[in-house]
Amino acid sequence: MSSIIAIGGGGFLAEPRNLALEKYILEQTGKERPRVLMIPTARGDDGEYVKKFHAAFGELGARTADLPFFHRTPDLRALILAQDAIFVGGGNTRSMLAVWREWGVPPLLKEASEGGVVLGGQSAGAICWFEQGITDSWADRLRPLDCMSFLPGSCCPHYDGEAERRPAYHAYLESGDVKPGYAIEDGVAAHFRHGRLERVVSKRAGAKAYYVSIDKGTVNERALDVTLLPAA
Numbered sequence: 120m121s122s123i124i125a126i127g128g129g130g131f132l133a134e135p136r137n138l139a140l141e142k143y144i145l146e147q148t149g150k151e152r153p154r155v156l157m158i159p160t161a162r163g164d165d166g167e168y169v170k171k172f173h174a175a176f177g178e179l180g181a182r183t184a185d186l187p188f189f190h191r192t193p194d195l196r197a198l199i200l201a202q203d204a205i206f207v208g209g210g211n212t213r214s215m216l217a218v219w220r221e222w223g224v225p226p227l228l229k230e231a232s233e234g235g236v237v238l239g240g241q242s243a244g245a246i247c248w249f250e251q252g253i254t255d256s257w258a259d260r261l262r263p264l265d266c267m268s269f270l271p272g273s274c275c276p277h278y279d280g281e282a283e284r285r286p287a288y289h290a291y292l293e294s295g296d297v298k299p300g301y302a303i304e305d306g307v308a309a310h311f312r313h314g315r316l317e318r319v320v321s322k323r324a325g326a327k328a329y330y331v332s333i334d335k336g337t338v339n340e341r342a343l344d345v346t347l348l349p350a351a
Contacts, residue, residue, distance in 0.1 A: 125241075126303070127305050141351070144237060152180055155205070156184050204237040204238075205228065207240030207247060208241070246266055261287040289338045320348050
C-alpha cells in the first residue's frame with residue numbers, strides 16, 4: 120500500500136486561496152505534472168464542486184479528471200489505474216461507499232494504491248480509507264460507519280470545526296462501537312505510508328491531530344507532531 124493522505128476538512132472548497140494541502144498531495148507523486156482524478160460521489164457528482172477541483176489542482180499544474188457515477192460512467196479500471204493521485208471529496212460517506220461497492224471500486228482503489236497511486240481526500244474522503252469513521256451521513260446524529268479498511272482503526276474529521284465531533288467520538292470509544300484511531304482538525308492532513316502514520320502536516324498554525332484511544336474506560340488524546348506547510 121502506497122501513500123494515503125487523510126485531510127480533516129477545510130480544503131480547496133473552503134479555502135481556495137491556500138492550496139498547501141493539495142500541493143502536498145501532488146508532491147507525493149514525484150511527478151512534475153501529475154495526473155489527478157477526483158471522485159465526487161459523496162456529493163452526488165456536484166458540478167460546482169467538480170469545477171472547483173479542476174480549478175484548484177489545475178492551478179497547481181496537475182492534469183485533472185473526474186469520475187462520475189450519476190452520469191455515464193467510464194471504464195473504471197482504465198481511468199483509476201491511469202492516475203498518479205486520486206482525491207476523494209467530502210459529503211455523504213455511507214451513500215458514497217454503497218455506490219462504490221455496487222460498481223466494484225474498492226478493489227480497484229486498492230490495486231491503484233499497491234501500484235503507487237497516491238490516495239487522499241477530505242472528510243468523507245479521509246474516513247473512507249479506515250476500518251471505521253465517524254460520519255454525519257445520517258441527519259439525526261453522528262454515527263460510526265464501517266469503511267474500506269485500507270488503514271487500521273478509526274478516523275474522525277472536522278475535530279475542531281464541528282462541536283459535536285469530539286464528544287461523539289469519545290462516546291463511541293467508551294461504548295466500544297469504534298476502535299482507537301485518529302482525530303483530525305480542519306486544515307490538517309495525516310499522511311500514512313504502507314499502512315503506518317508517517318507524518319502530520321497542516322496549513323494552519325496551531326491546528327492539530329490526535330491519536331485517540333481508551334484505557335480502562337478513560338479516553339486518551341495523544342497530540343501528534345504537526346509540520347506547518349508553507350502557503351500555496
